[in-house]
Ligand code: AMP
């Protein structure tokens with residue numbers, strides 16, 4: 001990690017979502033530890049080195065069709081030409097003989113095109129009688145022939161470091177004969193919840209208690225990112241316990257995430273402990289939901305102190321933690337995917353904070369995206385996240401959104 005940007009000057013004022021993200025990303029450096037793994041285990045992992053093609057793919061000239069390999073010079077200008085069929089080239093069984101003038105070869109898709117031939121005529125365009133074929137004069141040099149290296153020439157860049165391996169890449173690597181690749185080690189992410197009101201599943205709720213939902217939300221969000229997860233549970237609001245949790249958590253992982261207790265001016269143990277232990281800034285971000293965020297470094301771990309409200313946890317995770325973890329993993333692209341949709345609801349919004357309202361989008365029969373609100377937008381209304389399939393993102397300085405206006409959405413598909 002580089003030296004943290006100083007945010008002291010901003011701690012008393014609001015900073016924008018974009019400023020916060022820029023500060024965060026400039027503090028994160030890609031993990032410099034790697035492992036070499038079987039390609040079948042590499043789906044979703046981030047490639048740590050460029051892959052160049054060790055040979056041409058495809059390796060040989062081959063046919064794109066089932067048909068007949070002929071010489072263009074044999075096809076006369078007259079309407080029809082008759083050629084004699086002398087042999088065959090099947091996939092995996094090439095014809096190694098010579099093709100003389102006036103001769104042709106039966107050929108199947110993927111089979112080696114004999115050197116002496118330069119045209120493949122698809123079987124539907126040929127009239128065959130025993131060992132004679134009749135063809136028209138409407139054929140071009142090289143037609144239906146795939147050339148060596150057409151897909152990937154020898155020495156070309158097949159996959160670039162920083163790419164997240166997908167299913168196509170697995171096949172591509174196999175086509176190059178590569179069975180193992182070097183990937184970046186998965187980030188280790190530690191998290192815990194703070195708050196004396198929190199109980200874990202299985203415990204009884206007394207008056208004033210609620211179940212800890214943030215740890216489960218975070219667990220899901222982190223699983224989506226394919227990182228190693230260490231759940232430290234609920235830490236009570238006691239000075240010693242909190243200090244120990246920060247100390248242990250920051251040593252266990254590359255990143256430590258907590259929820260709750262980070263509101264600016266909060267006189268609780270969390271902020272007090274962080275101020276003592278870490279290089280941490282307490283920010284007020286001009287966003288909704290999720291105004292307070294603590295970010296920095298404790299020991300060698302990145303630290304995110306997310307707000308406590310369940311929707312705020314998800315919003316700040318998606319906007320800040322996710323891109324940071326993507327960068328930590330070595331991904332070259334950390335941008336959140338955004339689309340434009342026509343808003344079918346009237347949305348209330350006060351200027352001053354960038355809003356991330358919960359929406360449901362769909363595509364109409366003309367292909368246009370539409371979005372409508374899920375209803376109640378409080379940062380404690382976790383059901384709004386569960387109903388939604390996107391955030392409706394309204395710029396900081398905008399007011400209400402009218403029905404029919406175009407809005408930006410962040411689809412949840414990859415996010416939650
Ligand atoms: P705080 O930021 O600690 O003041 O918390 C803000 C709100 O979020 C309060 O209503 C808390 O009860 C709630 N909250 C904090 N942590 C959790 C959690 N882990 N699960 C569910 N709600 C929480």
Ligand code: MG
Nearest residue numbers: 194195260261
């Ligand atoms: Mg609290």
